[in-house]
Amino acid sequence: MGEIHREKLSQWEKEQEEEEEEAQAQIDIWKYIFGFVEQAVVKCAIELGIAEAIEAHGKPMTLSELSSTLRCDPSYLNRIMRFLVRRKIFKTTTSTTNHGCDLSYVQSPLSRRLLRNGEHSMTALLMLESSHVMLAPWHGLSDRVLVDGNPSFKKVHGEDVWDYAATNLEHSNLINEAMACDANLVVPVMVEGCSEVFEGLTTLVDVGGGNGAAMGVVAKSCPWIKAINFDLPHVIAAVAPKCNGVEFVAGDMFASVPKADAVFIKWVLHDWGDEECIQILKNCREAIPKENGRVIIVEAVIEEEEGKHDKLKDVGLMLDMVMMAHTNFGKERTLKEWEYVIKMAGFSTFTVKAINAVQSVILALP
Ligand SMILES: Nc1ncnc2c1ncn2[C@@H]1O[C@H](CSCC[C@H]([NH3+])C(=O)O)[C@@H](O)[C@H]1O
Numbered sequence: 401m402g403e404i405h406r407e408k409l410s411q412w413e414k415e416q417e418e419e420e421e422e423a424q425a426q427i428d429i430w431k432y433i434f435g436f437v438e439q440a441v442v443k444c445a446i447e448l449g450i451a452e453a454i455e456a457h458g459k460p461m462t463l464s465e466l467s468s469t470l471r472c473d474p475s476y477l478n479r480i481m482r483f484l485v486r487r488k489i490f491k492t493t494t495s496t497t498n499h500g501c502d503l504s505y506v507q508s509p510l511s512r513r514l515l516r517n518g519e520h521s522m523t524a525l526l527m528l529e530s531s532h533v534m535l536a537p538w539h540g541l542s543d544r545v546l547v548d549g550n551p552s553f554k555k556v557h558g559e560d561v562w563d564y565a566a567t568n569l570e571h572s573n574l575i576n577e578a579m580a581c582d583a584n585l586v587v588p589v590m591v592e593g594c595s596e597v598f599e600g601l602t603t604l605v606d607v608g609g610g611n612g613a614a615m616g617v618v619a620k621s622c623p624w625i626k627a628i629n630f631d632l633p634h635v636i637a638a639v640a641p642k643c644n645g646v647e648f649v650a651g652d653m654f655a656s657v658p659k660a661d662a663v664f665i666k667w668v669l670h671d672w673g674d675e676e677c678i679q680i681l682k683n684c685r686e687a688i689p690k691e692n693g694r695v696i697i698v699e700a701v702i703e704e705e706e707g708k709h710d711k712l713k714d715v716g717l718m719l720d721m722v723m724m725a726h727t728n729f730g731k732e733r734t735l736k737e738w739e740y741v742i743k744m745a746g747f748s749t750f751t752v753k754a755i756n757a758v759q760s761v762i763l764a765l766p
Pocket residue numbers: 562579580582583607608609610611614630631632635651652653654665666667668671
């Protein structure tokens with residue numbers, strides 16, 4: 401191939417690529433303009449109890465059955481259902497009835513996650529993130545990024561998220577239930593694919609364990625382990641009566657952590673800046689034996705190289721934005737950033753294991 405011909409070809413390829421990118425941008429920009437719509441419609445579906453109604457019906461449900469059960473206006477509900485079905489939240493089947501052919505709705509893997517008491521329910525997490533309390537700080541995100549910017553949550557609500565929760569128990573309960581959605585998802589994955597972290601333990605303390613969901617799963621799957629759920633006093637006071645083979649202890653992880661063979665700490669360190677993180681980790685290290693003790697950190701590890709992360713791990717980047725909006729100095733960390741806080745807290749070594757979850761398992765050894 402001649403030099404001029406090759407140049408022309410690569411010029412043509414470049415123009416082609418730019419045209420495709422332009423066409424894609426024309427589509428993609430709408431995703432950002434109306435990004436909130438999907439969350440809002442799913443929230444509406446949860447509030448109406450659409451998934452529950454279809455589940456209780458036990459067979460495909462027509463629009464008229466669904467509207468009369470939920471006391472909805474059929475034409476509005478029809479539009480909501482059309483939107484959800486296009487996004488594979490609910491599926492349709494056609495069934496023959498006395499009046500001819502009827503379109504009916506059935507559950508999909510996504511809609512099952514919208515069942516309040518479903519095994520993989522993510523309802524509470526969606527209700528938390530779409531609550532007024534959690535949405536308001538997003539309006540202050542750009543201010544947060546400025547030099548001398550203010551933490552967005554504190555600016556809107558006058559105090560940080562944990563102090564706010566201590567005096568707004570309804571919101572605190574929503575946080576606890578939302579976190580439990582993820583704990584119920586991740587801990588079984590760990591028991592399945594990473595059971596070595598629980599090997600040889602007789603006691604395990606979950607630091608910032610919320611309503612004890614994680615330790616509930618551990619107590620059930622590894623009954624020889626005495627599981628302790630440790631959290632702030634207002635959390636423990638609200639959730640302790642629900643214990644299921646788990647001991648509940650109230651306290652402040654910045655002061656000290658109850659002693660155990662190992663510490664479990666999930667989705668807590670990302671709420672804090674490096675200095676606070678190091679303090680929490682030092683207290684965790686003091687709570688475990690020097691020999692065979694371990695701290696099991698369950699957190700996202702942000703991939704530094706673009707394009708290397710899978711779709712689930714990509715959720716970590718969204719969580720990083722959530723931390724920016726909802727906490728004072730919290731962030732998702734790269735491997736290097738994890739190494740820094742773990743080493744600064746005095747641990748001698750650590751390992752990272754990817755699991756089938758947004759988070760990885762980071763094992764820190766004293
Ligand atoms: N100073 C503190 N001492 C103990 N727990 C705290 C403190 N500050 C915040 N927390 C708790 O940290 C938790 C963070 S949310 C994570 C909950 C749980 N580990 C899960 O992944 O499902 C909340 O339950 C807070 O109440």
